Amino acid sequence: MVSGAWTETLDEAEAAIAALRAGGVRVHCLTNAVAQNFTANVLLACGATPSMTVNPDESVRFTDAADALLVNLGTLDADRRAAMAASTAAALAAGKPVVLDPVMCQLSPPRLAFARELLARRGLILKANAAEAAALGQAPAALRVVTGPVDRIETQDRACGIANGHPLMGRVVAVGCALGAVIAALGARAGDPAGAALAGLAWFGVAGEVAARKAAGPGSFAVAFLDALAALDAATVRARARIVP
Amino acid sequence: MVSGAWTETLDEAEAAIAALRAGGVRVHCLTNAVAQNFTANVLLACGATPSMTVNPDESVRFTDAADALLVNLGTLDADRRAAMAASTAAALAAGKPVVLDPVMCQLSPPRLAFARELLARRGLILKANAAEAAALGQAPAALRVVTGPVDRIETQDRACGIANGHPLMGRVVAVGCALGAVIAALGARAGDPAGAALAGLAWFGVAGEVAARKAAGPGSFAVAFLDALAALDAATVRARARIVP
Amino acid sequence: MVSGAWTETLDEAEAAIAALRAGGVRVHCLTNAVAQNFTANVLLACGATPSMTVNPDESVRFTDAADALLVNLGTLDADRRAAMAASTAAALAAGKPVVLDPVMCQLSPPRLAFARELLARRGLILKANAAEAAALGQAPAALRVVTGPVDRIETQDRACGIANGHPLMGRVVAVGCALGAVIAALGARAGDPAGAALAGLAWFGVAGEVAARKAAGPGSFAVAFLDALAALDAATVRARARIVP
Numbered sequence: 001m002v003s004g005a006w007t008e009t010l011d012e013a014e015a016a017i018a019a020l021r022a023g024g025v026r027v028h029c030l031t032n033a034v035a036q037n038f039t040a041n042v043l044l045a046c047g048a049t050p051s052m053t054v055n056p057d058e059s060v061r062f063t064d065a066a067d068a069l070l071v072n073l074g075t076l077d078a079d080r081r082a083a084m085a086a087s088t089a090a091a092l093a094a095g096k097p098v099v100l101d102p103v104m105c106q107l108s109p110p111r112l113a114f115a116r117e118l119l120a121r122r123g124l125i126l127k128a129n130a131a132e133a134a135a136l137g138q139a140p141a142a143l144r145v146v147t148g149p150v151d152r153i154e155t156q157d158r159a160c161g162i163a164n165g166h167p168l169m170g171r172v173v174a175v176g177c178a179l180g181a182v183i184a185a186l187g188a189r190a191g192d193p194a195g196a197a198l199a200g201l202a203w204f205g206v207a208g209e210v211a212a213r214k215a216a217g218p219g220s221f222a223v224a225f226l227d228a229l230a231a232l233d234a235a236t237v238r239a240r241a242r243i244v245p
Numbered sequence: 246m247v248s249g250a251w252t253e254t255l256d257e258a259e260a261a262i263a264a265l266r267a268g269g270v271r272v273h274c275l276t277n278a279v280a281q282n283f284t285a286n287v288l289l290a291c292g293a294t295p296s297m298t299v300n301p302d303e304s305v306r307f308t309d310a311a312d313a314l315l316v317n318l319g320t321l322d323a324d325r326r327a328a329m330a331a332s333t334a335a336a337l338a339a340g341k342p343v344v345l346d347p348v349m350c351q352l353s354p355p356r357l358a359f360a361r362e363l364l365a366r367r368g369l370i371l372k373a374n375a376a377e378a379a380a381l382g383q384a385p386a387a388l389r390v391v392t393g394p395v396d397r398i399e400t401q402d403r404a405c406g407i408a409n410g411h412p413l414m415g416r417v418v419a420v421g422c423a424l425g426a427v428i429a430a431l432g433a434r435a436g437d438p439a440g441a442a443l444a445g446l447a448w449f450g451v452a453g454e455v456a457a458r459k460a461a462g463p464g465s466f467a468v469a470f471l472d473a474l475a476a477l478d479a480a481t482v483r484a485r486a487r488i489v490p
Numbered sequence: 491m492v493s494g495a496w497t498e499t500l501d502e503a504e505a506a507i508a509a510l511r512a513g514g515v516r517v518h519c520l521t522n523a524v525a526q527n528f529t530a531n532v533l534l535a536c537g538a539t540p541s542m543t544v545n546p547d548e549s550v551r552f553t554d555a556a557d558a559l560l561v562n563l564g565t566l567d568a569d570r571r572a573a574m575a576a577s578t579a580a581a582l583a584a585g586k587p588v589v590l591d592p593v594m595c596q597l598s599p600p601r602l603a604f605a606r607e608l609l610a611r612r613g614l615i616l617k618a619n620a621a622e623a624a625a626l627g628q629a630p631a632a633l634r635v636v637t638g639p640v641d642r643i644e645t646q647d648r649a650c651g652i653a654n655g656h657p658l659m660g661r662v663v664a665v666g667c668a669l670g671a672v673i674a675a676l677g678a679r680a681g682d683p684a685g686a687a688l689a690g691l692a693w694f695g696v697a698g699e700v701a702a703r704k705a706a707g708p709g710s711f712a713v714a715f716l717d718a719l720a721a722l723d724a725a726t727v728r729a730r731a732r733i734v735p
Contacts, residue, residue, distance in 0.1 A: 229707075
């Protein structure tokens with residue numbers, strides 16, 4: 001089920017999932033107030049350890065103690081903005097993966113401008129939906145993940161789709177936000193950003209399919225989704241991943 | 246089970262639920278930090294799309310992009326206060342429904358004063374419990390929803406009770422806060438505020454009854470409540486609504 | 491299953507749980523943004539009523555209206571810091587129990603200094619994990635609760651371990667944060683801090699064991715844990731508590 005160009009990346013993705021599940025990866029998350037709790041629970045389910053402090057005086061210390069950084073622009077405020085600028089610089093300087101999720105940037109010009117400012121530092125992984133990606137246009141990113149009915153990964157020279165998932169994933173708040181955190185975590189264990197992105201999308205998509213079979217609605221889906229993330233091993237995710245052109 | 250005066254309103258309530266479930270309604274929620282995640286999940290379960298940004302620089306933009314506004318005074322802080330004043334003005338000017346939930350205003354004189362200030366702008370829907378409503382006294386509102394063992398709707402010239410619900414609804418934080426958001430959402434699709442209030446109270450009350458039958462305690466109740474909100478269609482809510490004098 | 495020295499304390503713990511479940515205890519929680527929702531749901535499951543306002547202008551009013559105070563240093567920011575200083579002073583002056591949870595203070599020198607500053611006021615109950623407790627050293631506390639595979643209670647002149655619990659408790663964010671809130675709540679009904687600490691640790695540990703038997707992973711564990719907290723009566727907690735030297 002996978003074109004030749006992505007077989008090696010899929011090997012990396014599988015290895016990254018196994019390595020993350022083995023424990024020891026710490027992710028500092030500068031994320032929106034709505035998503036903080038669910039994102040932390042998703043990271044714990046996946047084997048990673050979250051920190052969530054937004055205070056600009058402490059954010060760099062937690063970033064320095066972490067293996068990866070998530071920058072999610074939902075509920076952006078003055079503290080978050082200052083922490084994001086400083087922590088992004090610190091993480092990039094240390095060669096740590098940084099994922100940017102420019103939540104709803106199409107609705108707010110200052111947020112859009114800030115997203116562009118961060119991307120201009122080069123080396124960030126962009127995770128966005130179609131509307132956000134369109135608003136950003138050709139801003140530079142190490143890799144673009146564009147989520148949708150079929151999720152897409154786009155690098156400088158190649159692209160693919162991941163056709164896993166379930167519509168109930170759109171009925172639970174912060175599933176997309178948590179995906180950004182997991183891609184960051186996987187980036188600390190993957191050989192390259194494409195392996196981390198592929199691993200995160202496949203893991204989430206397969207977990208969504210597993211959870212949907214047990215769910216009676218969005219409430220029980222969210223619960224089963226956390227259980228599935230924790231239960232799925234790397235080989236199973238790989239076997240069920242549907243990579244499409 | 247319904248006095249003649251409320252039959253037409255019940256028709257409106259049923260239509261508003263059906264319209265909300267059909268999708269496309271966006272609600273901007275200026276709500277407390279404790280309730281943000283659950284409120285967003287409730288709105289998604291009901292077919293609406295939430296935004297939650299509190300930043301005063303962005304709140305009006307998100308309000309302008311939304312169909313309704315929730316103003317919930319829990320965890321009130323300087324940012325929230327500034328955003329609430331500006332967004333309430335913007336929503337009222339655009340004729341959008343605004344629901345005010347004056348959480349625990351009886352315990353804090355500055356919060357009480359701020360609630361009165363907002364209500365003085367006229368046209369807000371007030372959703373409060375008995376202690377909060379008593380503290381506010383005769384502050385002007387387009388409509389008052391007073392929650393309790395029997396919830397009440399009071400307009401200028403009529404009133405009724407809605408006798409649905411279950412005690413477990415009081416054992417899960419933010420159920421009442423989320424109700425305010427759903428009444429705001431329904432207000433964007435209802436002919437008048439009374440139809441929106443009746444729809445919200447009945448939908449929540451019937452969902453609480455359905456969920457309680459599946460629950461082993463407050464944890465499983467919260468999960469089943471989200472499932473029930475998503476599963477209940479408008480006709481079922483109407484058929485099970487218990488309107489009392 | 492209990493050494494003689496702790497039998498009387500276990501009596502107190504059982505009585506405190508029964509009293510808390512009877513209702514009427516209000517806890518003001520100055521806690522981190524990630525833990526607010528789960529902490530509130532845990533308190534409600536245990537029979538207590540939470541308030542969570544962080545605003546320094548209102549925090550003392552809510553502390554005055556409460557029976558106990560939680561000070562949790564996660565996601566520390568300027569508002570939280572100001573509220574914590576003022577509310578701790580108000581609660582101590584009124585003789586109310588105050589629990590300090592110095593979350594991740596070992597990673598942030600300013601946070602560590604602030605934790606020491608609060609402890610220097612004397613009379614606080616410290617709840618920490620081993621790394622946090624080690625960073626704090628011999629800072630004065632009315633009582634120390636050190637969580638781990640076997641939780642420990644240490645007073646000036648005696649100590650014991652509580653060997654209940656389940657590893658899934660470490661896979662759900664904010665379980666430890668919520669424990670601090672429940673110990674504060676129990677402190678409002680217990681004869682002394684050791685009774686409150688023992689009650690909280692045993693209640694959480696036994697609930698974790700009950701929940702683990704129903705759980706398929708961390709998502710369903712969190713749900714079952716809330717159900718178990720609400721269902722367990724004081725006598726059952728006492729009967730299953732495993733106190734060790």
